[in-house]
Amino acid sequence: MTGTATSDTRVRLIDAAADLIAAAPGEDFSLRAVCDAVGVKMPTLYHFFGSKQGLIDAVVERGFDLYLGEKAAMESSGDPIQDIRAGWDAHVAFGLANPGFYTLMYGKVRPGYSPAAQSRPSEILLALTTRAADQGRLVVAPEQAAAHVLVTNVGVTLRQIVLAAADPELSAAVREGTIAAITGTGAQPRNPLAAAVEIAAAHPDVLGRAETQLLVEWLTKLGEQSPAAPTA
Amino acid sequence: MTGTATSDTRVRLIDAAADLIAAAPGEDFSLRAVCDAVGVKMPTLYHFFGSKQGLIDAVVERGFDLYLGEKAAMESSGDPIQDIRAGWDAHVAFGLANPGFYTLMYGKVRPGYSPAAQSRPSEILLALTTRAADQGRLVVAPEQAAAHVLVTNVGVTLRQIVLAAADPELSAAVREGTIAAITGTGAQPRNPLAAAVEIAAAHPDVLGRAETQLLVEWLTKLGEQSPAAPTA
DNA sequence: TTACCGGATGTAGCAGTGCTATATGAATCA
DNA sequence: TGATTCATATAGCACTGCTACATCCGGTAA
Numbered sequence: 001m002t003g004t005a006t007s008d009t010r011v012r013l014i015d016a017a018a019d020l021i022a023a024a025p026g027e028d029f030s031l032r033a034v035c036d037a038v039g040v041k042m043p044t045l046y047h048f049f050g051s052k053q054g055l056i057d058a059v060v061e062r063g064f065d066l067y068l069g070e071k072a073a074m075e076s077s078g079d080p081i082q083d084i085r086a087g088w089d090a091h092v093a094f095g096l097a098n099p100g101f102y103t104l105m106y107g108k109v110r111p112g113y114s115p116a117a118q119s120r121p122s123e124i125l126l127a128l129t130t131r132a133a134d135q136g137r138l139v140v141a142p143e144q145a146a147a148h149v150l151v152t153n154v155g156v157t158l159r160q161i162v163l164a165a166a167d168p169e170l171s172a173a174v175r176e177g178t179i180a181a182i183t184g185t186g187a188q189p190r191n192p193l194a195a196a197v198e199i200a201a202a203h204p205d206v207l208g209r210a211e212t213q214l215l216v217e218w219l220t221k222l223g224e225q226s227p228a229a230p231t232a
Numbered sequence: 233m234t235g236t237a238t239s240d241t242r243v244r245l246i247d248a249a250a251d252l253i254a255a256a257p258g259e260d261f262s263l264r265a266v267c268d269a270v271g272v273k274m275p276t277l278y279h280f281f282g283s284k285q286g287l288i289d290a291v292v293e294r295g296f297d298l299y300l301g302e303k304a305a306m307e308s309s310g311d312p313i314q315d316i317r318a319g320w321d322a323h324v325a326f327g328l329a330n331p332g333f334y335t336l337m338y339g340k341v342r343p344g345y346s347p348a349a350q351s352r353p354s355e356i357l358l359a360l361t362t363r364a365a366d367q368g369r370l371v372v373a374p375e376q377a378a379a380h381v382l383v384t385n386v387g388v389t390l391r392q393i394v395l396a397a398a399d400p401e402l403s404a405a406v407r408e409g410t411i412a413a414i415t416g417t418g419a420q421p422r423n424p425l426a427a428a429v430e431i432a433a434a435h436p437d438v439l440g441r442a443e444t445q446l447l448v449e450w451l452t453k454l455g456e457q458s459p460a461a462p463t464a
Numbered sequence: 465t466t467a468c469c470g471g472a473t474g475t476a477g478c479a480g481t482g483c484t485a486t487a488t489g490a491a492t493c494a
Numbered sequence: 495t496g497a498t499t500c501a502t503a504t505a506g507c508a509c510t511g512c513t514a515c516a517t518c519c520g521g522t523a524a
Binding site for chain 1: 257258259309310311313314317331335339340341342343344345346367368369372376379380382383384386387388390391393394395396399401402405406408409410411412413414415417424425427428431432435438439443447450451453454457
Binding site: 009040041042043044047048 | 500
């Protein structure tokens with residue numbers, strides 16, 4: 001508790017574990033290897049963390065500290081949507097730079113449990129979407145918008161980690177697609193016939209399936225043969 | 233090779249492993265537990281699969297077989313975008329129904345490696361985006377569109393698995409956001425349905441008088457009852 | 465028939481794992 | 495000083511993935 005030299009061993013154990021995890025992200029690691037790296041025996045580790053999961057939790061906590069530290073260093077642009085963009089990119093960058101930490105923080109897929117510390121950045125995101133909603137710039141509830149952003153942001157980050165290759169183009173595309181979805185600001189205005197096709201296809205229950213299919217067929221034919229509506 | 237009763241043990245081992253994995257998705261499982269369930273000793277398992285990873289690979293392969301089996305049972309609507317929607321929902325449904333299989337298929341985050349069988353459904357998706365692109369309905373390359381859909385689809389599925397709760401609203405929101413992003417059909421400054429009505433009415437010769445009239449009727453109904461029809 | 469051979473399975477045991485009961489040194493405090 | 499508490503070590507348990515070796519059993523060839 002006092003943070004004197006006694007807790008130094010604890011910190012060194014966490015660091016050693018983080019190093020081992022970073023050396024093989026997603027893989028398992030040995031507690032004995034951690035202890036050897038620190039020059040200590042297993043009961044010492046168990047004295048501090050109680051279990052392997054306890055050590056992992058401590059590493060995860062440290063990961064979120066690191067992540068939030070970077071996040072805190074960013075200054076707000078004043079525009080919540082712009083801040084969401086910056087937060088998105090920071091999230092992806094952190095994941096690619098620290099795949100060991102990131103896979104523990106967001107990459108463990110065990111039904112029913114996710115690290116409690118996930119709520120910390122999630123609340124920051126929710127604050128941003130709430131501000132955006134207050135400014136009337138969202139077409140969905142701030143909670144839904146935050147969930148939407150989180151899901152796609154994590155998804156695109158994990159994908160880049162498993163592919164072992166940064167894909168800024170994909171990240172940007174998904175980011176803008178997500179922002180467009182929650183703000184309702186689509187891309188450029190485009191062929192209204194094509195847009196009508198999408199609307200009809202998105203709601204096949206309104207007209208019925210057969211009618212919708214025929215409608216789509218007609219609209220497509222209209223788009224091909226009508227000089228007023230060139231297909232882009 | 234002959235597929236006689238000899239290979240029955242192999243299949244039963246895979247089934248037993250799949251059951252154990254399904255019982256604790258994302259968790260590790262013991263080879264001895266698999267052997268006990270089948271009533272066989274470890275060397276038998278190693279005779280067939282060579283290693284634990286070999287068994288896991290076989291289970292993953294079986295998972296993709298199952299998934300593609302369900303996918304093959306779906307009939308195409310004729311509209312590639314609509315097929316992408318159906319494929320999206322099928323993907324999420326499979327993941328939620330088979331979290332054990334799914335976490336092995338798409339939930340393992342190890343940099344540099346992902347199951348080779350992932351390419352099978354990916355190619356189906358790419359075929360759909362390619363068809364959509366041929367119809368001039370995409371604003372990005374088919375490969376990028378497929379990557380975008382895959383990333384968000386997997387992301388939203390994994391999220392629902394870790395939350396241990398289906399969230400059809402979130403899935404639909406991300407799905408439509410993704411489709412809007414690749415088709416370029418976001419919210420329009422002007423109602424595209426109304427614009428489509430004008431175009432159709434201006435070219436009654438393309439479809440014929442009766443069809444055009446019916447088309448206009450449908451588009452109007454769609455505009456009245458579709459909640460996604462942009463109003464602002 | 466007899467001998468053989470290869471695939472399938474069992475016995476026994478390796479090294480390594482997470483974890484723990486117990487003990488010892490050192491520091492703190494009454 | 496004596497007592498208590500924290501940090502660390504020794505030793506070992508139960509379990510893991512994995513494997514060298516031996517055994518059975520069915521088909522094939524002489």
